[in-house]
Amino acid sequence: xxxxxxxxxxxxxxxxxxxxxxxxxxxxxxxxxxxxxxxxxxxxxxxxxxxxxxxxxxxxxxxxxxxxxxxxxxxxxxxxxxxxxxxxxxxxxx
Numbered sequence: 001x002x003x004x005x006x007x008x009x010x011x012x013x014x015x016x017x018x019x020x021x022x023x024x025x026x027x028x029x030x031x032x033x034x035x036x037x038x039x040x041x042x043x044x045x046x047x048x049x050x051x052x053x054x055x056x057x058x059x060x061x062x063x064x065x066x067x068x069x070x071x072x073x074x075x076x077x078x079x080x081x082x083x084x085x086x087x088x089x090x091x092x093x094x
């Protein structure tokens with residue numbers, strides 16, 4: 001995890017020396033999770049703060065977005081070490 005560096009103003013992250021392009025929504029997700037590192041952020045909180053009031057809680061958009069983000073930032077997205085799922089509660093940034 002220590003080798004992931006997020007640069008929100010550039011919409012980029014770097015893992016080791018590899019550049020990862022981020023969307024504005026990726027940055028919002030990562031910023032929210034990293035600001036509350038180690039704490040569980042509920043799905044509704046993430047949805048409200050990242051997607052806004054038009055988000056439908058039963059939608060899988062959040063889960064799909066997290067999955068795609070993991071593919072870009074995790075060394076092994078099948079065994080995530082940065083964005084962890086807390087079943088029945090939300091996500092946690094480690």
